[in-house]
Amino acid sequence: MDVSNIMEDVDSYMGYVAAGAVVLTGIAGASVYYAANRPVPEKPLVDLDCQAYLQPGPEMIRTSKFYKDAKEGKFVRYIFEDTRTLYDIFRRGAKVSNNGPCLGWRESPHKPYQWLHYNEALLRAKNFGSGLVALGLEPSPRTFVGVYSQNCPEWILTEQGAYCFSMVIVPLYDTLGPDACAYIIQQAEIGVVVCEDDSKCNLLLDKAPKCLKKLITMKEIRPATNQRAKNRGIEVLRFEEVERLGAAKNNKEVPPRINDICTICYTSGTTGNPKGVMLSHENVVSAVCAVILQLGDHRPTRSDIMISFLPLAHMLERCCETGMYMVGGAVGFYSGDIRKLSDDMKALRPTVSPAVPRLLNRIYDKVISEVSTSFIKRAMFNMALSSKESEIKRGIIRRNSFWDKLVFRKVQESMGGQLRLMIVGSAPLAGNVLTFTRCALGCLVVEGYGQTECVAPITLTVQGDHVPEHVGPPVACCCVKLVDVPEMEYFAVAGQGEVCVKGTNVFKGYFKEPQKTEETMDADGWLRTGDIGAWLPNGTLKIIDRKKHIFKLSQGEYIVPEKIENIYIRSQYVQQVFVHGESLKSCIVAIVVPDVDVVKQWAAENNIPGTLSVLCAHPEVKRLIMDDMIAWGKDAGIKSFEQVKDIYLHPDPFSVQNGLLTPTLKSKRPQLKKYFKPQLEDMYSKLT
Structure with a gap:
């Protein structure tokens, strides 16, 4: 994520000191100011030494303390009797906000935000949904509507328009790639995709399945694109056309039921095709309500404004926005250029923001530098x-x-100056970065852990708990237990094991994938996350490992190292390769054992003398091998974040004898990581 605009603001504020006298003045001033403005501590909402209920029984199940019925093993489903679906949520927002501002945007960097108010948003959404019905779509939870766009008001109007007629939203997004997008459209038999602009239309047209009949565009497209669509038998309409058609037809709404599917959210996956996570209205509503309960007095209100910049295709952003609409708050969309995010935040002055570690890491690194x-x-x-x-x-x-005004003011102003709540998720956040963020922004920063299969949240840290590097207790829509993973020597009796989740937020299964659903969820409804957790003494959860050899980078992308290794090993120069990544880093690196004969032959042809050990330290040899590996990666179609950013050449092969291979000649990943720890740390130090 490029956040250079925010970085420039951070740059400007770090020149606040010029002489030692300022330090002495600052200390004295801070003492006087503090005495005159003594703040009142907030009382924690739960006992911080015991943040979850421990259910009786051998499974050692933990439940939320924020829902009184959780003691009996019940889960929150809703908190407002008349608000049980996402259709209901938007209408409640209109009511409690008294038709307040709802969806905000700005047409250019120098213009202020303009707002669509709730009643107008409701009317336009209803008209758009009516237009979809007029185009031949059945008002039914069996009808899927694709959305391929950056965050914008039309995204929400599409979603709410679909819900007016019980339809299901299926988001598409760039990192899936054209093949995966085509696969999703084909598998879900999507006939209509609402598309942002000309470039996205063309990406879909490249491999458009026969089931795709209509593209509805938010922005103007080129005549050539229109003709290209016609040549493929696809009709192109403008968003406004569909709204006008729907207003003229005025079809009667068909609101969804609680257990109807509201969205199929395709995960980018780690191997093979993406999997479609089926989430019901109750799944999403219960998850949002659970988070609102856990936020206590810091929960969103009708006077809050949220900045929308994380992808709406992912459930973290969807949940945050849904929570805002439930309470009648306003959501302002960023301009679409992440480099201008700070400008958008200064113009919007949000009070609530979701965030991901990569953004916070960049701010922290720049300040420390x-x-x-x-x-x-x-x-x-x-x-x-x-x-x-x-x-x-x-x-x-x-x-x-005093310190906010003297030291942290510019950081706060770079994010609008009004933030009071930040929700961090999608990947682990280093403890020092979390503490810095809490200090610098002066707002409540909570960190959550979850999965798309659980809508988003499974656990969430609570206000008052300042200790970093854990992800809090379970939220009120689910319970959590740890299950033995004997092959990795993790045992539930020791408070460690695979994180398993059960509750009203757990998904309905993978779309058209019953076998994969059974592999993930047992007959009693427990979802196996694949993450290894450890209970801390106070009932909070810490994620310590991954059951499979899969890991998440700091930007939230999954990496399957074996898949990448199987591609790189095709290089004639590579005898063995170990791909490594960390959840606090944004890229991967590799240890490579070169093929001695091929490398020596190349070296001889290029007049480079030396043994293999000498050649491994030669920059031209390293460049040769890395370039060839990257070329193989490109040919295999792996994504840019799956390509290594640095390699270390090692002359001695991994073997059973040196403890780096199993008897079946498979890589012993924990041992390789430990053995090459200095080299791995050195590569990452040069990449930051």
Whole structure:
């Protein structure tokens, strides 16, 4: 994620110190200011030493303390009697906001946000849904509507329009690639896709399945694209046309039922085709309600504004927005250029924001880099951080302290200056970055853990718990247990094992994939996440490993190292390869054992002398092998984030004798990671 615009703001604020006298003045000033503005600590919502109920029985199931019936093993389904579906949620928002602002956007970087209010959004959504029916779509949960667009008001109007007639939304997104998009359209038999612009239309037209009959475009497209669609038997309509058609027909709404599917969210997957996660209205509503309960007094309200920039194709963003609509809050969409996110936030001044570790990591790294250039800067920064962290440990959350005004003001202003709640998810966040974010932004920052198969949230940290590097207790829509993984020496009796989840947020299965559903969920409804967790003494969960050799990068993308290794091994220069990545890093690296004969022959032809050990240290040899590996990766169609960004050449093969291979000659990944720890750390240090 490119956040250079935010980085520039961070740059500008780090020049706040010029002389040691300022330090002394700052200390004295801070003392006086603090005495005059003594803040009041917030009382934790639960006992921080016991944040979850432990159910009686051998399975050691943990449930939420934020829902009184959780003691009896029940799960929250809703918190408002009249709000049980996503159709209901939008209407409740219109009512409680008294037709307040709902969807915001701006047409150019220099213009202010303009707003679509709830009643107008409801009318336009209903008209659009009516237009879909007029085009021949059946008002039914068996009708799937594709959406291929960046976040914008039309995305939400499409979604709500579909719900007016019980239809199902199927998001498409760029990182899936054209083959996967075509596969999804084919598998779900999608006849209509709402498409953002000309380029996305052409990506779909490249491999359009025969079932695709109509493209509805939000923006103008070129005549050539229109003709190309016609040549394939696909009709192109404008979004406004469908709205006008629907208004003229005025078809009667067919609202969804609680257990109807509302969306099929395709996960990008790790091998093979993506899997379609079927989520019902109750799944999503229960998940959103559980998070709202856990946020307590910090929950969103009708006066809140949220910035929308994480992909709406993923459930984290969808849940955050749904929570805003439920309480009548407003959602403003970023311009579509992540490099201008700070400009959008300054114009919107949001009070609520979702976030991902990659964004926060970039801000943290830039600040640390800047303060490291000067002893005075570093001293001031450390004092500010220490003071704010001390307050957070006492339950004080604020952005009006002396240190906020002197040190952290520019960071806060780069994100609009009004943030009071940030929800972080999608990948692990390093403890030092989380603590910095809480100090610098002066708002409540909670970190969640979840999966698409559970809508999004499984656990969430609670207000008042300042300790980082865990993901909190279970939310009220589910319970969690840990199950033995003996082959990895994790046992539930020791408080470690595979994280398994059961509750009202657990999905209805993979679309048209009953076998994969059975592999993931048992007969009693327990979802096996594949993540290894450990219970901390206070009932919070810490994710410590992955059951399969799959890991997530910091931007949330999954990596299957064996798949990539099987591609790179095709290179004539590679005898063995070990691909490695970490959830706190945004890229992968590799240890490569070169093919001694091929490399020596190339070296001789290019007048490069030396043994294999000498050649492994030669930059031209490294460049040769890495370029060939990347070329093989491109030929195999792997994505850019699946390509290694650096390699280390090792002259000695992995073997059973040196403990790096199993007797069946498979890589022993934990041992390889440990053995090459210095080299792996060195590569990552050069990449940051």
